[in-house]
Amino acid sequence: MDKFQNFIMMKLMGGLFDRENSLSEKEDFVKFTKDSPTRYDIMIEGTKYGERSGFGPKVAPLMLSVIRNQNKVIKSLKNNPENPRTNITDDELAELVKLANKKGAGIIGYAQIPERLVFQDKAVLSTHAIVLGFEMDKEKIDTAPSIKCLHEVLRTYDDLGKVSNKIAAFLRKKGFAAHAGHPLMGAALYPPMAQLAGIAFLGYSGITISPEYGPRFRLTAVYTSIENLPKADEDAHAWVREYCKQCRKCIKECPGGAILDEPIIHESGQITHVENTKCMPHFINEYGCSICIKVCPFNNVDYYKLKENFLKK
Ligand code: SF4
């Protein structure tokens, strides 16, 4: 990014961070704990790397829309009812799913999230979470790294941020309290939430893998006062970790050597195979890179076919 773009980005993001962090001063919000992870802020960290950034004028309108919706997440909290409902009916839940699907979120699950998943300095409305996944177009992702692929990644972030805000507005109309999460820089860690919701599993590439879209989707969550969401009680996708152990394709293909054989265990207990500081120069200078998504077998072969063949061995 050039210096001017950096300056604008930092200005826009700075105000947003202050508003976001102020939520942790609200009495009724669920706050981070001493074991919470620190968020890696791609939009800020990215400004430190490279001149030939893909985050230039061609995607500027999308970035601005992302920031607008990130702000809406905070501003719309004032619309929450004073005494919110806590139980949703089957018909209302069906309506919610229908709305999410219609707006493009093809995956929906529910989780009770532990407080330690809330990022340092952040807070969420509740531990009851609706977790949403939004597909990225295969043809476009398969061109990675390219401007077309970067555009698709950002479009997905933007559209999913809008869906999240729409679902929060829908819930408020029904009398529930809601806090939309944004897929780009949420207030809590999404991959373990997706695992708890039983909709996906974290692969070595740092991307969650689902039966519907493999690694080709993005996640967000809506935190809500609804206590009777049908939460998952089993993790049907844990086998993916064993699959990763023998696959390691993303490790071999990653141009930055950012995906490691051995896991990194952060102080917070968060386990990852991705070293962000090695990924970021490629992510920023090579149009969001995304090679690890493109080469993942789950992007190219049906999840259940891979599972069947793997479990046969
Ligand atoms: S985005 Fe690129 S550099 Fe980053 S982990 Fe994936 S393949 Fe490696």
Ligand code: SF4
């Ligand atoms: S490429 Fe292989 S090792 Fe990497 S996330 Fe996909 S399945 Fe796991």
